[in-house]
Amino acid sequence: MSYVVTRGTWDDWAASPAARQGAQMGGVRYFCDVHRRTKNGEDYRITFTVNGITFKHVASFTDIPAKEGDSVVVDVLPLQHTDGVLELLKRGVEVYYLRRLTLIGKKREELKLSKTARNDIKVLMSLEERWFRRISEDFLVMRRMIAGYRSLLKTHQQLINKAKALSEGERNTLKPAIKALETQMNEMAANIAEEAGKRYPAYDKLVAELGIEGNLTAMEALAEIVVYIGNSGFRKTANLFGLFKPVRGKKKIYDGRLRQALQRLTSSVNNIRAYQLTAKMEKETLARIWRICRQETRERLAIPAQQG
Numbered sequence: 001m002s003y004v005v006t007r008g009t010w011d012d013w014a015a016s017p018a019a020r021q022g023a024q025m026g027g028v029r030y031f032c033d034v035h036r037r038t039k040n041g042e043d044y045r046i047t048f049t050v051n052g053i054t055f056k057h058v059a060s061f062t063d064i065p066a067k068e069g070d071s072v073v074v075d076v077l078p079l080q081h082t083d084g085v086l087e088l089l090k091r092g093v094e095v096y097y098l099r100r101l102t103l104i105g106k107k108r109e110e111l112k113l114s115k116t117a118r119n120d121i122k123v124l125m126s127l128e129e130r131w132f133r134r135i136s137e138d139f140l141v142m143r144r145m146i147a148g149y150r151s152l153l154k155t156h157q158q159l160i161n162k163a164k165a166l167s168e169g170e171r172n173t174l175k176p177a178i179k180a181l182e183t184q185m186n187e188m189a190a191n192i193a194e195e196a197g198k199r200y201p202a203y204d205k206l207v208a209e210l211g212i213e214g215n216l217t218a219m220e221a222l223a224e225i226v227v228y229i230g231n232s233g234f235r236k237t238a239n240l241f242g243l244f245k246p247v248r249g250k251k252k253i254y255d256g257r258l259r260q261a262l263q264r265l266t267s268s269v270n271n272i273r274a275y276q277l278t279a280k281m282e283k284e285t286l287a288r289i290w291r292i293c294r295q296e297t298r299e300r301l302a303i304p305a306q307q308g
Contacts, residue, residue: 027069027094031124032061033117034076044078047117052125055118060084068092073132075104075124082144089137096132098124102253103131133230138199142227145195149188149220150257156181189220196223202296206289210269218268222289224261229293237290243283262286 032048048064049055058064061084066072071094077085085095098104104123111126113119159178163171193216196203203226212218229237238244241262242254259282266285267274 027071028066030064030066030070030072031121032064032072032074033120033124034074034078034081035117044080046081047121048072049118049121052122055121062087064088066091066093070094071096073124074098075120076101077135077140079144079147082140085135086137086140089135089140095135097135098127099131099133100253103127139227142192142195142199142223145188145192146220146224146227149185149192152181152185152188156185186216189216192223193219196226200226201300202226202293205296206292209288209292210265210285212265212268215268218265221261221265221268224258225265225286225289226293228255228258229290231297234287234290238283238286241282241286243279243286 028050030048030050031052032046034044034046037043037045044059046058046061046064047055048058061072061081064072066088068091072088073096075098077097088095104120107123107126108115108119111123113123156178159174159181163174163178166174193203193207196219197207200223203223206222206226207213207219210218210222212222228240232240240255240258242252242256242259244252244254246252262282262285263274263277266277266282269285270276270281
């Protein structure tokens with residue numbers, strides 16, 4: 001007997017031929033596990049299933065036979081597969097990815113499953129829909145640009161740290177490399193800010209509200225934050241940035257790179273150095289961004305209603 005996951009909850013199953021046909025008319029849901037072929041390699045393989053029984057392997061998301069009206073649920077999305085996922089979106093396929101990857105290991109332990117691609121997919125199928133985020137073209141394009149900037153930023157910081165331990169003569173040899181990186185970072189930050197202004201209606205308003213126009217570092221940091229501001233309440237948004245008290249005995253889990261972007265932005269907005277930052281300042285900055293994004297969304301959604 002074969003099964004098809006319907007577009008209701010993850011655990012709605014259609015077993016009979018009639019029910020199976022109805023499920024397919026409503027769209028098939030593909031569950032995928034993306035994993036490296038080798039431990040330290042950049043070559044990935046995608047294992048997928050629609051029923052938890054039959055599994056197939058492909059090298060690219062474009063090879064998944066999903067059609068318009070279908071959906072693809074995935075644990076992680078390596079940057080190398082951005083173009084493949086964009087192609088799925090163009091087909092009319094909905095794509096969802098797991099918000100918190102640590103849930104896989106935790107759920108695997110609860111279900112007493114070994115770590116395999118197939119078992120990880122079964123875990124994926126057991127999770128509630130609230131743990132997944134629907135992916136848009138805007139998110140994918142911005143994420144790839146931001147990843148490039150973060151790589152430059154990391155390399156720049158490493159060179160700065162190394163220069164501090166060198167003699168004056170040795171530091172001078174690093175200055176051209178540091179300067180070249182800073183030029184590249186500014187160019188990429190300007191591109192990110194421009195793209196964010198096109199794709200996120202609240203972005204330009206936020207730049208003016210925060211008084212950071214012309215400050216490329218701050219404008220890039222704001223773009224990183226805006227990409228991840230969704231429809232969640234402020235408490236959940238603050239949790240994503242690590243602005244909460246840790247539960248005793250438990251590890252504090254949040255997106256460290258987003259927190260760093262918030263810290264860079266808050267320093268610029270308040271015209272202070274990093275060591276002067278406080279969590280209260282960061283929370284106030286995030287709250288301003290969250291309020292303006294929510295306000296812009298409400299106003300945009302209200303326009304069609306007024307016209308009708």
